[in-house]
Amino acid sequence: MQDMQIRLQRLMSGVISLLLLFGSLTAGLAVIPLPRLEIPLATYTLTQEVVIHRIEAPIFILGDGLFPQQCGKARRAGFHQVQIFPYANAECHQSVIGRRARLLDADLRVPWALVPPDDRRELQDLSTRAMERVRTSVIQGVRSPFFNEEYAPVLAEILHGAIRIAWRAPAVREATSQAFGAVQQESLNTLAENLSPLLSAKAEQGLWRGLAGYTLNLFSREHHQNSQLAELAQDVLRDPQVQARLVEALPAILGTEEAVRAVPVIAAELGRSLLEDPRFVPLMARVVSDPRFLPLEPTMPGERLLTVVPQRLMRLRQRRDHNPLVAHVLRNLISGERGYLVLFLTPEQESLLMANDLPNGVILVRGKP
Amino acid sequence: MSRKPVLVVEDLSMITPSGKVLVEHAHLSIGRAEVVLLVGPSGSGKSSIVHLLSGLLGDDGAPWMVCGTMHHQGRDYDLSLERCNVGALVFQGYALFDDLTVLENLRIALDHADHPDLALAGLTASLLQDIDPRQTVASSSGGQRQRIAIARTLLANRPLLLFDEPNSGLDPFAAQRLASLIRDLCRRMDRPALIVAHHVDDLLPLADAVYLLDTHRRTLRSLPPDRQAVEAALLALGSPEAGASGVTRFGVPWRQGLSDSRPPFQWFFRYLHEYFWILLASPLMLIYIFSGAAIVGFVTMWFGFNYDLLGDVVRSFVHDESLMGLGFIEANVIMPLILSVMLVARNNAIITADLGNRVLSAQFRAMRNLRIPGRRYLTWAILINMIAGSLILVTASMAIAAWSSYLTWQILFPGQPFELWQENFFGAFYRPNQGWVRTLGWISLKVLTSSAAAAGVAIRIGLSAKDSVIAVNYAIARSIVVGVTLTLMIHAFITVLQF
Numbered sequence: 001m002q003d004m005q006i007r008l009q010r011l012m013s014g015v016i017s018l019l020l021l022f023g024s025l026t027a028g029l030a031v032i033p034l035p036r037l038e039i040p041l042a043t044y045t046l047t048q049e050v051v052i053h054r055i056e057a058p059i060f061i062l063g064d065g066l067f068p069q070q071c072g073k074a075r076r077a078g079f080h081q082v083q084i085f086p087y088a089n090a091e092c093h094q095s096v097i098g099r100r101a102r103l104l105d106a107d108l109r110v111p112w113a114l115v116p117p118d119d120r121r122e123l124q125d126l127s128t129r130a131m132e133r134v135r136t137s138v139i140q141g142v143r144s145p146f147f148n149e150e151y152a153p154v155l156a157e158i159l160h161g162a163i164r165i166a167w168r169a170p171a172v173r174e175a176t177s178q179a180f181g182a183v184q185q186e187s188l189n190t191l192a193e194n195l196s197p198l199l200s201a202k203a204e205q206g207l208w209r210g211l212a213g214y215t216l217n218l219f220s221r222e223h224h225q226n227s228q229l230a231e232l233a234q235d236v237l238r239d240p241q242v243q244a245r246l247v248e249a250l251p252a253i254l255g256t257e258e259a260v261r262a263v264p265v266i267a268a269e270l271g272r273s274l275l276e277d278p279r280f281v282p283l284m285a286r287v288v289s290d291p292r293f294l295p296l297e298p299t300m301p302g303e304r305l306l307t308v309v310p311q312r313l314m315r316l317r318q319r320r321d322h323n324p325l326v327a328h329v330l331r332n333l334i335s336g337e338r339g340y341l342v343l344f345l346t347p348e349q350e351s352l353l354m355a356n357d358l359p360n361g362v363i364l365v366r367g368k369p
Numbered sequence: 370m371s372r373k374p375v376l377v378v379e380d381l382s383m384i385t386p387s388g389k390v391l392v393e394h395a396h397l398s399i400g401r402a403e404v405v406l407l408v409g410p411s412g413s414g415k416s417s418i419v420h421l422l423s424g425l426l427g428d429d430g431a432p433w434m435v436c437g438t439m440h441h442q443g444r445d446y447d448l449s450l451e452r453c454n455v456g457a458l459v460f461q462g463y464a465l466f467d468d469l470t471v472l473e474n475l476r477i478a479l480d481h482a483d484h485p486d487l488a489l490a491g492l493t494a495s496l497l498q499d500i501d502p503r504q505t506v507a508s509s510s511g512g513q514r515q516r517i518a519i520a521r522t523l524l525a526n527r528p529l530l531l532f533d534e535p536n537s538g539l540d541p542f543a544a545q546r547l548a549s550l551i552r553d554l555c556r557r558m559d560r561p562a563l564i565v566a567h568h569v570d571d572l573l574p575l576a577d578a579v580y581l582l583d584t585h586r587r588t589l590r591s592l593p594p595d596r597q598a599v600e601a602a603l604l605a606l607g608s609p610e611a612g613a614s615g616v617t618r619f620g621v622p623w624r625q626g627l628s629d630s631r632p633p634f635q636w637f638f639r640y641l642h643e644y645f646w647i648l649l650a651s652p653l654m655l656i657y658i659f660s661g662a663a664i665v666g667f668v669t670m671w672f673g674f675n676y677d678l679l680g681d682v683v684r685s686f687v688h689d690e691s692l693m694g695l696g697f698i699e700a701n702v703i704m705p706l707i708l709s710v711m712l713v714a715r716n717n718a719i720i721t722a723d724l725g726n727r728v729l730s731a732q733f734r735a736m737r738n739l740r741i742p743g744r745r746y747l748t749w750a751i752l753i754n755m756i757a758g759s760l761i762l763v764t765a766s767m768a769i770a771a772w773s774s775y776l777t778w779q780i781l782f783p784g785q786p787f788e789l790w791q792e793n794f795f796g797a798f799y800r801p802n803q804g805w806v807r808t809l810g811w812i813s814l815k816v817l818t819s820s821a822a823a824a825g826v827a828i829r830i831g832l833s834a835k836d837s838v839i840a841v842n843y844a845i846a847r848s849i850v851v852g853v854t855l856t857l858m859i860h861a862f863i864t865v866l867q868f
Contacts, residue, residue: 013651016652017650017652020655021655021765024765024768025765025768028764028767029768031775033791033792033795069786072788311682314682316681316682320684322684322785323685324785330686
């Protein structure tokens with residue numbers, strides 16, 4: 001009897017141990033990515049000629065309230081083809097099969113198009129107010145005597161130097177030449193035709209001022225002449241007619257894909273040049289710690305904008321949530337590398353997003369050409 | 370009884386490690402099938418003489434000084450140079466192997482005997498008729514244990530049987546039965562027995578010769594096997610004197626169990642299996658390790674995402690990288706370390722306690738006397754199980770930790786697809802430029818090295834000399850502290866090398 005009990009006890013222990021080990025094996029097999037052959041669900045053909053710089057891009061579908069869900073990855077296969085590897089779950093699989101795909105640049109216009117209209121209006125109002133406040137503060141600061149005396153000359157010198165260096169940078173050269181190359185000649189011609197009479201009149205007025213200033217400068221220092229030229233430029237830009245012509249023409253010039261891509265490149269180069277100047281950081285440190293600027297700091301709208309914009313873009317549904325599309329776009333933005341994403345959309349989602357200014361991107365057509 | 374001696378010790382001198390002279394130029398002779406009593410005052414050194422004849426004297430490294438010669442079966446032994454183990458000893462506390470069944474206690478002696486004699490199996494069966502071969506030592510009575518110990522000694526098949534106070538603690542009836550048993554065994558085996566005894570009343574009637582260890586003259590003095598003469602001699606030395614069990618149900622299994630001799634190395638596998646169960650595969654051990662792994666998976670993910678001080682928006686922004694980092698740290702550093710610490714803390718305690726108790730109850734001495742390479746069997750069985758076990762357990766616990774991490778992530782980020790977690794969580798672990806095989810190599814190195822080192826510590830501390838239960842307890846504590854500290858240091862050192 002006792003012997004039987006011992007045997008039974010040992011048998012039970014053995015069975016329990018085996019079950020535990022089997023459980024750990026099952027858990028491991030369920031979560032650990034085992035090496036396996038990746039077979040694409042489908043191959044898509046690009047409907048436009050584009051150069052894709054990256055090999056992989058995440059694919060997304062949109063759920064309730066246009067909230068994105070990551071559903072796998074797309075991989076470049078030759079110059080005109082993209083292979084789609086969706087996640088195994090049924091929702092991703094079916095969504096990928098039944099929707100139209102667009103290859104998009106991973107820039108902020110994509111998450112912006114997903115933001116609901118009310119939020120977009122709120123953000124626009126807020127940004128307008130914030131910019132006004134910032135502008136006011138900056139103008140006040142810039143016009144203050146202590147700024148003009150202590151900071152402006154050095155800052156102008158640093159800025160000019162940085163612009164010169166940035167402009168010579170190969171990346172900026174390439175980006176701007178692509179941007180201007182993409183502008184339709186008609187737009188440039190129209191702008192030139194509209195501005196030339198106004199600029200001629202201004203130049204004629206400014207000529208006499210310039211000559212007077214030049215004569216004075218013969219007995220003075222060079223930067224006086226520069227300030228005369230700066231005043232002339234400011235005068236031109238302050239003219240409401242010039243402003244109106246620029247407002248009409250600039251969207252056509254700056255609205256191209258190439259121009260949009262050139263902006264961050266220029267900004268990055270300019271930023272780098274500024275930071276490389278050994279005078280810049282100490283000067284900025286002095287500005288931000290100068291107690292005389294305190295009464296001029298932009299307050300509420302600017303701060304609120306900083307907290308509201310990420311929240312509205314991320315559109316988190318609960319406290320702990322993850323918006324993979326926005327995270328992907330922001331990562332690309334910060335890294336400065338050009339990235340892509342593939343969006344699978346239903347016809348309804350497509351029409352809604354196009355109304356929200358979603359970039360066209362490149363439509364992917366299932367199958368090989 | 371013929372007095373033609375089969376074993377003669379001449380000119381024997383023994384000095385204890387502390388410098389006390391036990392005997393000088395002593396003489397001892399034992400005839401064929403004789404029962405010889407060795408009496409003397411308490412602490413006079415009777416057991417030391419028995420240990421000398423069983424080859425155990427000084428096996429703990431103590432510096433005994435012995436000289437003299439022994440003649441046995443036509444060969445002379447120089448006792449100052451050679452260790453002579455002609456005798457198989459029945460220990461005072463029996464020193465039975467309590468992790469083995471009764472049958473296994475006998476089998477292990479039979480399988481390690483120089484000249485296994487299967488005929489002895491029948492003889493031992495007659496001693497153990499009331500004992501179930503499959504029963505444990507712990508479930509055996511005092512009398513049964515004594516007979517098991519005698520039977521085990523018989524199976525060693527040595528020319529001389531040695532008994533160290535076999536009748537201590539026995540009632541007069543049991544003591545008489547024991548004396549008859551020894552007398553009968555000597556006759557049936559045609560071998561002599563030397564019995565160290567304090568209480569000689571029940572043994573004297575059956576004894577052929579008596580030797581008194583004379584503490585005054587420091588010699589062995591032959592006495593007639595007469596109660597009055599022995600008592601008088603003992604009284605003269607200033608020592609008082611004073612003065613067993615057993616019955617037929619399981620005869621057939623005994624004969625079956627001891628009907629053949631098997632290769633000794635199988636006993637290594639017996640211990641390997643025993644420690645596999647204790648150190649690695651018992652349900653409690655697996656529950657303990659897997660619970661730890663599940664908690665590690667939960668804690669890493671829960672606290673990694675909840676207490677990052679980033680805020681909800683930034684958390685989503687850095688989600689993929691955070692997940693990658695947490696997965697990398699969990700798999701590379703935390704899980705191997707926690708597993709090793711848990712494994713070492715538990716198993717070092719078990720190993721040291723097990724070995725310590727064997728040392729304390731003279732089991733290793735009994736093994737040595739029976740020519741069982743017990744230390745080697747146990748040491749290798751423990752080391753192999755610790756090394757193989759750590760590899761199996763680290764694999765299983767990493768799987769459990771990853772699974773637990775996934776479940777926690779699902780709670781934190783509901784509605785997100787499993788594959789998003791999988792490709793990020795394992796993103797750094799399977800880093801293509803470093804190779805996951807190399808990563809697994811580093812993890813294995815950490816776990817294996819720390820397990821082997823900690824097991825070595827546990828074995829060393831466990832096998833050190835013990836004189837009390839308290840000493841065993843201290844050894845357990847020391848083994849845990851040293852083992853865990855060593856584990857932490859090894860992991861830290863290898864992790865620094867890894868990155």
